[in-house]
Amino acid sequence: MKSESETVVRSSGSDRVLVIMAKAPRPGAVKTRLAPRLSPAAVTAFYCCLLHDTLALARSLGDVEVAIMCPDTDVSDLAKLADGEASVVAQKGEGLAAGLTSVFAHFAADHQRRTIAFNSDSPHLPRAVLEDAFETLAAHDVVVGPTPDGGYYLVGAKASHPTLFARDGIGTSSALERLLSRARALELSVGFADPFYDIDVADDLTRLAAELRLAPARAPRTAGWLKEWELVAAQLRTGTAEL
Secondary structure (H helix, E strand, O other): OOOOOOOEOOOOOOOEEEEEEOOOOOOOOOOHHHOOOOOHHHHHHHHHHHHHHHHHHHHOOOOOEEEEEEOHHHHHHHHHHHOOOOEEEEOOOOHHHHHHHHHHHHHOOOOOOEEEEEEOOOOOOOHHHHHHHHHHHHHOOEEEEEOOOOOEEEEEEOOOOOOOOOOOOOOOOOHHHHHHHHHHHOOOOEEEOOOOOOOOOHHHHHHHHHHHHHOHHHOHHHHHHHHHHHHHHHHHHHOOOOO
């Protein structure tokens, strides 16, 4: 019998690897900054939609191995959710910095593959952004996708650099600046993917809903959830309903 921390492996042999940074969809464990606006059950349901559609986006790329990196306690749940569409790998250590370090130690350390890690709440990314990121990585040591709040939604490398993701600054408005500073210290060349926004607060829901109304096929599960959310939003504002 496999332990929860054991890797569920499915390798495509591709020299391109796309890794989704994820957590198991449990109330109170994901998208906590949405909690003031949404109930824990609603946040969890929304995150499930984001993760499903992000996985579908990743799988839509040609000639790419898709994986999920997660805390070791979440492997079993995420393997069920992935349903064979991606390998699920337990990170070593706790927190996002440890997760990102684990991505490149696991996938890029020995084989020098172009490996990109990106957020599990990214179904709104155009596929071309990911393709372009892989192309950028072919000519640079590192590729990074900035967010407007000073962080990044995507980072890629062709080798493992254990000191690149220090704990300081991860998840803060200085995350990107600190990452670039460490890359310079390591004498790594950096290329950039197009800037995009994360789904963190209620305003992000509104922005995403507006985008997916125009193109629901880009993220069908998320679009369906947001359509229901918009129907209830007016009642939420008047205090007559709770999502």
